Amino acid sequence: MGLGKSEALRTTGRFGVRQIAVVGMLSAISIILGLSGYGFIPLPTAKATIMQIPVIIGAILEGPAVGAMIGLLFGLFSIVQSLMAPNILSFAFINPLVSVLPRVLIGITAYYAYKWTRSKHEGVRIGTGALIGSLTNTFGVLTMIYVLYAAQFAEVRGIDLATTAKVIYGIALVNGVPEAIIATAITVPIVTAIKKRYKN
Known part of the structure:
Protein backbone atom coordinates (compact mmCIF):
# COMPACT_ATOMS: atom_id res chain seq x y z
CA MET A 1 0.00 0.00 0.00
CA GLY A 2 1.41 3.41 -0.91
CA LEU A 3 1.99 6.16 1.58
CA GLY A 4 -0.66 8.80 1.96
CA LYS A 5 0.29 12.39 1.24
CA SER A 6 0.61 13.34 4.92
CA GLU A 7 2.69 10.25 5.76
CA ALA A 8 4.92 10.84 2.75
CA LEU A 9 5.63 14.36 3.97
CA ARG A 10 6.54 12.94 7.37
CA THR A 11 9.05 10.52 5.94
CA THR A 12 10.63 12.83 3.37
CA GLY A 13 10.73 15.89 5.63
CA ARG A 14 9.17 18.12 2.95
CA PHE A 15 6.57 20.55 4.25
CA GLY A 16 3.18 20.90 2.60
CA VAL A 17 0.78 23.79 3.08
CA ARG A 18 -0.83 22.17 6.11
CA GLN A 19 2.54 21.48 7.76
CA ILE A 20 3.69 25.08 7.23
CA ALA A 21 0.41 26.35 8.68
CA VAL A 22 0.78 24.08 11.72
CA VAL A 23 4.36 25.29 12.30
CA GLY A 24 3.29 28.93 12.13
CA MET A 25 0.20 28.54 14.31
CA LEU A 26 1.78 26.43 17.05
CA SER A 27 4.98 28.51 17.13
CA ALA A 28 2.86 31.63 17.57
CA ILE A 29 0.94 29.97 20.42
CA SER A 30 4.19 29.03 22.18
CA ILE A 31 5.53 32.59 21.87
CA ILE A 32 2.24 34.12 23.06
CA LEU A 33 2.28 31.81 26.08
CA GLY A 34 5.78 33.06 26.91
CA LEU A 35 5.08 36.76 26.41
CA SER A 36 1.76 36.75 28.26
CA GLY A 37 2.92 34.70 31.22
CA TYR A 38 0.17 32.14 30.59
CA GLY A 39 2.87 29.63 29.67
CA PHE A 40 3.65 29.17 33.36
CA ILE A 41 1.37 27.50 35.90
CA PRO A 42 2.14 28.30 39.56
CA LEU A 43 2.53 25.25 41.78
CA PRO A 44 3.21 25.09 45.54
CA THR A 45 6.94 24.52 45.02
CA ALA A 46 7.65 25.86 41.52
CA LYS A 47 6.29 27.21 38.25
CA ALA A 48 5.47 24.58 35.64
CA THR A 49 5.91 25.63 32.02
CA ILE A 50 3.51 24.49 29.29
CA MET A 51 5.37 26.19 26.44
CA GLN A 52 6.61 22.82 25.22
CA ILE A 53 3.07 21.59 24.52
CA PRO A 54 2.71 23.20 21.04
CA VAL A 55 5.97 21.48 20.05
CA ILE A 56 4.66 18.11 21.24
CA ILE A 57 1.30 18.56 19.52
CA GLY A 58 2.93 19.52 16.23
CA ALA A 59 5.29 16.55 16.37
CA ILE A 60 2.62 13.95 17.09
CA LEU A 61 0.23 15.35 14.48
CA GLU A 62 2.64 16.13 11.66
CA GLY A 63 5.91 14.32 12.34
CA PRO A 64 9.37 14.98 13.77
CA ALA A 65 10.42 17.60 11.19
CA VAL A 66 7.43 19.80 12.02
CA GLY A 67 7.98 19.28 15.76
CA ALA A 68 11.66 20.13 15.43
CA MET A 69 10.85 23.33 13.51
CA ILE A 70 8.39 24.49 16.17
CA GLY A 71 10.97 23.63 18.82
CA LEU A 72 13.59 25.64 16.92
CA LEU A 73 11.38 28.72 16.91
CA PHE A 74 10.55 28.17 20.60
CA GLY A 75 14.28 28.01 21.38
CA LEU A 76 15.11 31.12 19.35
CA PHE A 77 12.36 32.97 21.20
CA SER A 78 14.00 31.91 24.49
CA ILE A 79 17.25 33.55 23.37
CA VAL A 80 15.48 36.79 22.41
CA GLN A 81 13.57 36.79 25.69
CA SER A 82 16.80 36.27 27.66
CA LEU A 83 18.42 39.22 25.88
CA MET A 84 15.44 41.57 26.24
CA ALA A 85 14.35 40.60 29.76
CA PRO A 86 17.43 39.07 31.42
CA ASN A 87 17.34 37.14 34.68
CA ILE A 88 19.97 35.36 36.75
CA LEU A 89 20.17 32.45 34.29
CA SER A 90 20.16 34.46 31.06
CA PHE A 91 23.90 33.86 30.68
CA ALA A 92 23.00 30.22 29.99
CA PHE A 93 19.88 30.71 27.87
CA ILE A 94 21.59 32.94 25.32
CA ASN A 95 23.60 29.85 24.36
CA PRO A 96 21.70 27.85 21.66
CA LEU A 97 23.00 24.60 23.14
CA VAL A 98 20.90 25.36 26.22
CA SER A 99 17.88 27.15 24.79
CA VAL A 100 17.53 25.72 21.26
CA LEU A 101 18.95 22.18 21.06
CA PRO A 102 16.75 20.63 23.79
CA ARG A 103 13.67 22.33 22.31
CA VAL A 104 14.41 20.90 18.85
CA LEU A 105 14.78 17.47 20.45
CA ILE A 106 11.32 17.76 22.05
CA GLY A 107 9.66 17.26 18.68
CA ILE A 108 11.87 14.32 17.78
CA THR A 109 11.55 12.42 21.06
CA ALA A 110 7.81 13.12 21.36
CA TYR A 111 7.10 11.81 17.85
CA TYR A 112 9.15 8.63 18.15
CA ALA A 113 7.89 7.88 21.66
CA TYR A 114 4.37 8.15 20.24
CA LYS A 115 5.22 6.09 17.15
CA TRP A 116 7.09 3.30 18.96
CA THR A 117 4.68 2.88 21.88
CA ARG A 118 2.94 -0.46 21.43
CA SER A 119 -0.62 0.05 22.55
CA LYS A 120 -4.02 -0.39 20.98
CA HIS A 121 -5.17 2.73 22.78
CA GLU A 122 -4.33 5.92 20.91
CA GLY A 123 -4.57 7.94 24.10
CA VAL A 124 -1.77 5.89 25.69
CA ARG A 125 0.47 6.46 22.67
CA ILE A 126 -0.24 10.21 22.64
CA GLY A 127 0.27 10.43 26.39
CA THR A 128 3.61 8.63 26.15
CA GLY A 129 4.75 11.04 23.45
CA ALA A 130 3.69 14.02 25.56
CA LEU A 131 5.39 12.64 28.66
CA ILE A 132 8.71 11.96 26.93
CA GLY A 133 8.63 15.25 25.01
CA SER A 134 8.03 17.28 28.15
CA LEU A 135 10.79 15.49 30.09
CA THR A 136 13.14 16.08 27.16
CA ASN A 137 12.59 19.81 27.59
CA THR A 138 13.15 19.88 31.35
CA PHE A 139 16.07 17.48 31.62
CA GLY A 140 17.62 18.59 28.32
CA VAL A 141 17.81 22.25 29.30
CA LEU A 142 19.02 21.61 32.83
CA THR A 143 21.56 19.01 31.74
CA MET A 144 23.08 21.46 29.27
CA ILE A 145 23.23 24.10 32.01
CA TYR A 146 25.03 21.63 34.25
CA VAL A 147 27.47 20.50 31.55
CA LEU A 148 28.31 23.99 30.30
CA TYR A 149 27.74 26.32 33.24
CA ALA A 150 27.93 24.40 36.51
CA ALA A 151 30.33 26.91 38.10
CA GLN A 152 28.34 29.97 37.01
CA PHE A 153 25.10 28.34 38.15
CA ALA A 154 26.57 27.64 41.58
CA GLU A 155 27.80 31.22 41.84
CA VAL A 156 24.50 32.92 40.95
CA ARG A 157 22.52 30.54 43.18
CA GLY A 158 24.98 30.94 46.05
CA ILE A 159 25.62 27.22 46.45
CA ASP A 160 28.71 25.05 46.70
CA LEU A 161 29.96 23.72 43.36
CA ALA A 162 29.95 20.16 44.74
CA THR A 163 26.18 20.32 45.26
CA THR A 164 25.37 21.76 41.82
CA ALA A 165 24.29 18.48 40.24
CA LYS A 166 22.04 17.68 43.20
CA VAL A 167 20.40 21.12 43.04
CA ILE A 168 19.96 21.12 39.25
CA TYR A 169 18.45 17.66 39.09
CA GLY A 170 16.34 18.41 42.14
CA ILE A 171 14.88 21.31 40.16
CA ASN A 200 -13.43 13.29 8.86
Missing part, protein backbone atom coordinates in the same frame (compact mmCIF):
# COMPACT_ATOMS: atom_id res chain seq x y z
CA ALA A 172 14.43 18.96 37.19
CA LEU A 173 12.37 16.56 39.31
CA VAL A 174 10.35 19.24 41.09
CA ASN A 175 9.54 21.04 37.83
CA GLY A 176 9.73 18.19 35.35
CA VAL A 177 7.25 15.75 36.86
CA PRO A 178 4.36 18.25 37.21
CA GLU A 179 5.15 19.68 33.76
CA ALA A 180 5.03 16.22 32.22
CA ILE A 181 1.72 15.40 33.93
CA ILE A 182 0.17 18.71 32.85
CA ALA A 183 1.51 18.34 29.29
CA THR A 184 0.01 14.86 29.05
CA ALA A 185 -3.35 15.96 30.44
CA ILE A 186 -3.57 18.82 27.93
CA THR A 187 -2.07 17.09 24.90
CA VAL A 188 -4.10 13.86 24.86
CA PRO A 189 -7.58 15.40 24.39
CA ILE A 190 -6.33 18.06 21.95
CA VAL A 191 -4.46 15.64 19.68
CA THR A 192 -7.28 13.08 19.89
CA ALA A 193 -9.83 15.69 18.80
CA ILE A 194 -7.66 16.98 15.95
CA LYS A 195 -6.93 13.47 14.69
CA LYS A 196 -10.67 12.74 14.59
CA ARG A 197 -11.16 15.93 12.60
CA TYR A 198 -8.38 14.92 10.18
CA LYS A 199 -10.12 11.57 9.58
Whole structure:
Protein backbone atom coordinates (compact mmCIF):
# COMPACT_ATOMS: atom_id res chain seq x y z
CA MET A 1 0.00 0.00 0.00
CA GLY A 2 1.41 3.41 -0.91
CA LEU A 3 1.99 6.16 1.58
CA GLY A 4 -0.66 8.80 1.96
CA LYS A 5 0.29 12.39 1.24
CA SER A 6 0.61 13.34 4.92
CA GLU A 7 2.69 10.25 5.76
CA ALA A 8 4.92 10.84 2.75
CA LEU A 9 5.63 14.36 3.97
CA ARG A 10 6.54 12.94 7.37
CA THR A 11 9.05 10.52 5.94
CA THR A 12 10.63 12.83 3.37
CA GLY A 13 10.73 15.89 5.63
CA ARG A 14 9.17 18.12 2.95
CA PHE A 15 6.57 20.55 4.25
CA GLY A 16 3.18 20.90 2.60
CA VAL A 17 0.78 23.79 3.08
CA ARG A 18 -0.83 22.17 6.11
CA GLN A 19 2.54 21.48 7.76
CA ILE A 20 3.69 25.08 7.23
CA ALA A 21 0.41 26.35 8.68
CA VAL A 22 0.78 24.08 11.72
CA VAL A 23 4.36 25.29 12.30
CA GLY A 24 3.29 28.93 12.13
CA MET A 25 0.20 28.54 14.31
CA LEU A 26 1.78 26.43 17.05
CA SER A 27 4.98 28.51 17.13
CA ALA A 28 2.86 31.63 17.57
CA ILE A 29 0.94 29.97 20.42
CA SER A 30 4.19 29.03 22.18
CA ILE A 31 5.53 32.59 21.87
CA ILE A 32 2.24 34.12 23.06
CA LEU A 33 2.28 31.81 26.08
CA GLY A 34 5.78 33.06 26.91
CA LEU A 35 5.08 36.76 26.41
CA SER A 36 1.76 36.75 28.26
CA GLY A 37 2.92 34.70 31.22
CA TYR A 38 0.17 32.14 30.59
CA GLY A 39 2.87 29.63 29.67
CA PHE A 40 3.65 29.17 33.36
CA ILE A 41 1.37 27.50 35.90
CA PRO A 42 2.14 28.30 39.56
CA LEU A 43 2.53 25.25 41.78
CA PRO A 44 3.21 25.09 45.54
CA THR A 45 6.94 24.52 45.02
CA ALA A 46 7.65 25.86 41.52
CA LYS A 47 6.29 27.21 38.25
CA ALA A 48 5.47 24.58 35.64
CA THR A 49 5.91 25.63 32.02
CA ILE A 50 3.51 24.49 29.29
CA MET A 51 5.37 26.19 26.44
CA GLN A 52 6.61 22.82 25.22
CA ILE A 53 3.07 21.59 24.52
CA PRO A 54 2.71 23.20 21.04
CA VAL A 55 5.97 21.48 20.05
CA ILE A 56 4.66 18.11 21.24
CA ILE A 57 1.30 18.56 19.52
CA GLY A 58 2.93 19.52 16.23
CA ALA A 59 5.29 16.55 16.37
CA ILE A 60 2.62 13.95 17.09
CA LEU A 61 0.23 15.35 14.48
CA GLU A 62 2.64 16.13 11.66
CA GLY A 63 5.91 14.32 12.34
CA PRO A 64 9.37 14.98 13.77
CA ALA A 65 10.42 17.60 11.19
CA VAL A 66 7.43 19.80 12.02
CA GLY A 67 7.98 19.28 15.76
CA ALA A 68 11.66 20.13 15.43
CA MET A 69 10.85 23.33 13.51
CA ILE A 70 8.39 24.49 16.17
CA GLY A 71 10.97 23.63 18.82
CA LEU A 72 13.59 25.64 16.92
CA LEU A 73 11.38 28.72 16.91
CA PHE A 74 10.55 28.17 20.60
CA GLY A 75 14.28 28.01 21.38
CA LEU A 76 15.11 31.12 19.35
CA PHE A 77 12.36 32.97 21.20
CA SER A 78 14.00 31.91 24.49
CA ILE A 79 17.25 33.55 23.37
CA VAL A 80 15.48 36.79 22.41
CA GLN A 81 13.57 36.79 25.69
CA SER A 82 16.80 36.27 27.66
CA LEU A 83 18.42 39.22 25.88
CA MET A 84 15.44 41.57 26.24
CA ALA A 85 14.35 40.60 29.76
CA PRO A 86 17.43 39.07 31.42
CA ASN A 87 17.34 37.14 34.68
CA ILE A 88 19.97 35.36 36.75
CA LEU A 89 20.17 32.45 34.29
CA SER A 90 20.16 34.46 31.06
CA PHE A 91 23.90 33.86 30.68
CA ALA A 92 23.00 30.22 29.99
CA PHE A 93 19.88 30.71 27.87
CA ILE A 94 21.59 32.94 25.32
CA ASN A 95 23.60 29.85 24.36
CA PRO A 96 21.70 27.85 21.66
CA LEU A 97 23.00 24.60 23.14
CA VAL A 98 20.90 25.36 26.22
CA SER A 99 17.88 27.15 24.79
CA VAL A 100 17.53 25.72 21.26
CA LEU A 101 18.95 22.18 21.06
CA PRO A 102 16.75 20.63 23.79
CA ARG A 103 13.67 22.33 22.31
CA VAL A 104 14.41 20.90 18.85
CA LEU A 105 14.78 17.47 20.45
CA ILE A 106 11.32 17.76 22.05
CA GLY A 107 9.66 17.26 18.68
CA ILE A 108 11.87 14.32 17.78
CA THR A 109 11.55 12.42 21.06
CA ALA A 110 7.81 13.12 21.36
CA TYR A 111 7.10 11.81 17.85
CA TYR A 112 9.15 8.63 18.15
CA ALA A 113 7.89 7.88 21.66
CA TYR A 114 4.37 8.15 20.24
CA LYS A 115 5.22 6.09 17.15
CA TRP A 116 7.09 3.30 18.96
CA THR A 117 4.68 2.88 21.88
CA ARG A 118 2.94 -0.46 21.43
CA SER A 119 -0.62 0.05 22.55
CA LYS A 120 -4.02 -0.39 20.98
CA HIS A 121 -5.17 2.73 22.78
CA GLU A 122 -4.33 5.92 20.91
CA GLY A 123 -4.57 7.94 24.10
CA VAL A 124 -1.77 5.89 25.69
CA ARG A 125 0.47 6.46 22.67
CA ILE A 126 -0.24 10.21 22.64
CA GLY A 127 0.27 10.43 26.39
CA THR A 128 3.61 8.63 26.15
CA GLY A 129 4.75 11.04 23.45
CA ALA A 130 3.69 14.02 25.56
CA LEU A 131 5.39 12.64 28.66
CA ILE A 132 8.71 11.96 26.93
CA GLY A 133 8.63 15.25 25.01
CA SER A 134 8.03 17.28 28.15
CA LEU A 135 10.79 15.49 30.09
CA THR A 136 13.14 16.08 27.16
CA ASN A 137 12.59 19.81 27.59
CA THR A 138 13.15 19.88 31.35
CA PHE A 139 16.07 17.48 31.62
CA GLY A 140 17.62 18.59 28.32
CA VAL A 141 17.81 22.25 29.30
CA LEU A 142 19.02 21.61 32.83
CA THR A 143 21.56 19.01 31.74
CA MET A 144 23.08 21.46 29.27
CA ILE A 145 23.23 24.10 32.01
CA TYR A 146 25.03 21.63 34.25
CA VAL A 147 27.47 20.50 31.55
CA LEU A 148 28.31 23.99 30.30
CA TYR A 149 27.74 26.32 33.24
CA ALA A 150 27.93 24.40 36.51
CA ALA A 151 30.33 26.91 38.10
CA GLN A 152 28.34 29.97 37.01
CA PHE A 153 25.10 28.34 38.15
CA ALA A 154 26.57 27.64 41.58
CA GLU A 155 27.80 31.22 41.84
CA VAL A 156 24.50 32.92 40.95
CA ARG A 157 22.52 30.54 43.18
CA GLY A 158 24.98 30.94 46.05
CA ILE A 159 25.62 27.22 46.45
CA ASP A 160 28.71 25.05 46.70
CA LEU A 161 29.96 23.72 43.36
CA ALA A 162 29.95 20.16 44.74
CA THR A 163 26.18 20.32 45.26
CA THR A 164 25.37 21.76 41.82
CA ALA A 165 24.29 18.48 40.24
CA LYS A 166 22.04 17.68 43.20
CA VAL A 167 20.40 21.12 43.04
CA ILE A 168 19.96 21.12 39.25
CA TYR A 169 18.45 17.66 39.09
CA GLY A 170 16.34 18.41 42.14
CA ILE A 171 14.88 21.31 40.16
CA ALA A 172 14.43 18.96 37.19
CA LEU A 173 12.37 16.56 39.31
CA VAL A 174 10.35 19.24 41.09
CA ASN A 175 9.54 21.04 37.83
CA GLY A 176 9.73 18.19 35.35
CA VAL A 177 7.25 15.75 36.86
CA PRO A 178 4.36 18.25 37.21
CA GLU A 179 5.15 19.68 33.76
CA ALA A 180 5.03 16.22 32.22
CA ILE A 181 1.72 15.40 33.93
CA ILE A 182 0.17 18.71 32.85
CA ALA A 183 1.51 18.34 29.29
CA THR A 184 0.01 14.86 29.05
CA ALA A 185 -3.35 15.96 30.44
CA ILE A 186 -3.57 18.82 27.93
CA THR A 187 -2.07 17.09 24.90
CA VAL A 188 -4.10 13.86 24.86
CA PRO A 189 -7.58 15.40 24.39
CA ILE A 190 -6.33 18.06 21.95
CA VAL A 191 -4.46 15.64 19.68
CA THR A 192 -7.28 13.08 19.89
CA ALA A 193 -9.83 15.69 18.80
CA ILE A 194 -7.66 16.98 15.95
CA LYS A 195 -6.93 13.47 14.69
CA LYS A 196 -10.67 12.74 14.59
CA ARG A 197 -11.16 15.93 12.60
CA TYR A 198 -8.38 14.92 10.18
CA LYS A 199 -10.12 11.57 9.58
CA ASN A 200 -13.43 13.29 8.86
